[in-house]
Amino acid sequence: MRAVTRRLLTRFDRQEIECEIEEELRFHLELLTQEHLKQNMSFAAAKDAALERFGNVEQIRDQCVEISRRGHPFVRALKTLLILVFLFGVLVRVFSTESHVTRVGDTLILVAILGCLFLYVRGLNPSSFRSKPETSSPLMLNEKTQTSIMAYDHRRLTPVERVIADK
Helix, strand or coil: CHHHHHHHHHHCCHHHHHHHHHHHHHHHHHHHHHHHHCCCCCHHHHHHHHHHHHCCHHHHHHHHHHHHHHCCHHHHHHHHHHHHHHHHHHHHHHHCCCHHHHHHHHHHHHHHHHHHHHHHHHHCCHHHHCCCCCCCCCCCCCCCCCCCCCCCCCCCCCHHHHHHHHC
16 A cells, blocks of 8 residues: 555656656657668767657657646546535535525635646646747847937937927
8 A cells, every 4th residue: 555655656756757758758769769770870870860850859858747747646636626626615605595604615616716726827837938039929029220210300309309499
């Protein structure tokens, strides 16, 4: 029983998951390298071709870690518990007539919603929100120097300065 409990808790450890996934990815890269070596490529060329075919290893590793964490039995059990707390809160709220009991239902609903929100935010990957340098946003400032608008007259006055000077 202790071994099962320890295994469930250690499976949730991010470093342990990362090590397992890193080992798995290394294995697949070695297989791809072996395939390229069978095609009479040099070791360096075979390794480069395997990396190119495999894609961005860091991004794949991060995605695999997140997928592994999402499917963990503890997270699924917690989500199920939060759904049940929400439903129980709704039932208490609907079928109670006393105000202090309806507050308990409201509190249960709030706890369930905040718990789900916490799990959602915890699962977000901040690196996916960073702007990519190869893409441009219409809100980004242009790095090109723009020509200044010719608002000065022959006396080097702006329109506001001209109105003040004319008074």
